[in-house]
Amino acid sequence: MKYADHFESLQIEPIAGPSDETAGANGGSELSLDPVNWRQFREMAHAALDDALDFVQTVRERPVWKALPEHVRANLASAAPITGQSLDQVYEEFCENVLPYATGNIHPRFFGWVHGSGLPSNIIAEILAAAMNVNCGGRDHAAIYVERAVLGWCKEWFQFPAESTGLLVSGTSMANLIALTVARNACLENVRKTGLRRQERELVAYASCEVHESVGKAFEVLGLGACALRKIEVDDAFRINVAALRLQIALDRAAGLYPFCVIGCAGTVNNGAIDDLDGLASICREEDLWFHVDGAFGALCILNEELRDRLTGIERSDSIAFDFHKWAHVQYDCGCVLVRQGDLHRAAFSMRPPYLEDMHRGLAGGIDWPCEFGIELSRGFRALKVWFALKEHGTLKLGQLIKQNCDQAQYLRSLVLNEPRLELMAPAPLNIVCFRFRQEGADPEALDCLNEAIVTELQLSGVAAPSTTRICGHLAIRVNITNHRTRYADLDLLIGAILAIGEAHLGE
Ligand SMILES: *Cc1c(COP(=O)(O)O)cnc(C)c1O
Secondary structure (H helix, E strand, O other), X not given: OOHHHHOOOOOOOOOOOOOOOOOOHHHHOOOOOOOOOHHHHHHHHHHHHHHHHHHHHOHHHOOOOOOXXXXXXXXXXXXXXXXXXXXXXXXXXXXHHOHHHOOOOOXXXXXXXXXXXXXXXXXXXXXXXXXXXXXXXXXXXXXXXXXXXXXXXXXXXXXOOOOOEEEEEOOHHHHHHHHHHHHHHHHXXXXXXXXXXXXXXXXXXXXXXXXXXXXXXXXXXXXXXXXXXXXXXEOOOOOEOHHHHHHHHHHHHHOOOEEEEEEEEEOOOOOOOEOOHHHHHHHHHHHOOEEEEEOOXXXXXXXXXXXXXXXXXXXXXXXXXXXXXXXXXXXXXXXXXXXXXXXXXXXXXXXXXXXXXXXXXXXXXXXXXXXXXXXXXXXXXXXXXXXXXXXXXXXXXXHHHHHXXXXXXXXXXXXXXXXXXXXXXXXXXXXXXXXXXXXXXOOHHHHHHHHHHHHHHHHHHOOOEEEEEEEOOEEEEEEEOOOOOOOHXXXXXXXXXXXXXXXXXXXX
């Protein structure tokens, strides 16, 4: 027991818990939720941990995904429990109705959307975080310092200054919302008090038309409206057209609007395109605009020296949003927001009513409580799983795995280009390959249907799980590789399966 070395005992007369044999007269009548029999509970917990580890270790032997059968859906829609049951029974139900029906993103042939594949050692971190059950909204305890350490590392990666601030959040959607709130508040006086009612400035912002919808949603939530986000056309590489951006800014200024922000994409969700971030940083400096980068997965290319250059300019941004649960493989959920000017970040969210006052010393001490930098007050110990992941694997190896995924995407791209029955539909600069199965003489709609059918059947077969998107209006099979378990052979298998399903359709 290593942890015991670090603990002190409290030198006062102990009070027994209700389930201890030494409990006093009222020991039996006072309620608690702790196990009545810790020894039994411990056995069950160890067994559950073994099951969890088996689940991960044997993932390759199972289908990527399995649809929930009707009876399982019905089981899960059961009535609210009034009286409890044994933990064994609950666990049994979980094993029957929940565990077999996961998303599948821990599987080496899960290629849908942008999902991380998770880390076995994060299971340990999650257990320990659950045991501590700390509230990371604030106060003076180790978890706050762990989060601060993680944020410090992030600042270092992106060359952000010491006075910059950050927060671990649920994901890039929340990170975008927080960053854009700071950007909005920085140019609207008193907006925290008066809201948008008495504002003379009509704010508008810019991003490429490939920008993730979470950015649009942030504009809706911020009360600026989706129309305030101008979607700028992209070039052949799906990167923002910088000339078109300049033009739109000029047009908007001429029309009396108030441009305040540009959102650069570091890895678009459709095909992984990275905008010219340095160019955007320069425009923002000239035009006095906030420069935010949505780097949900792409920002972590900073961890690989061969990929890092593609992000040049990100170090000049005012804020960055990215995820640990995607390309750093940290367990869901965990994203991060960084803000260059910490004072603006704090000014956007800080709120210390009397019941949260800083006491300088004691548990309520410590400066810069995380709740002053975001929306949530109570928050879990997300930082621990990131801390474990980064300490165990180091940024060098995590960066190598990002590069490996990019190399695998290039391999897949070449398989597609060398296969006459397939057609590449977009550039594949990073880790995402969009293509489709060809059918001679088919009209566009029929082709869309065919490719959608291929993806659906592939998912239902459990062999592999890509997703779909639309490239220039046409349905594409979209293969995203943010997976440290994927091997080159998995990509051969994927293409083989797509061709087989496609051929079977043509034969019908
Ligand atoms: C995934 C993603 C988001 C949203 O991040 P969440 O972690 O799902 O909230 C935003 N932008 C891009 C480019 C993404 O890939």
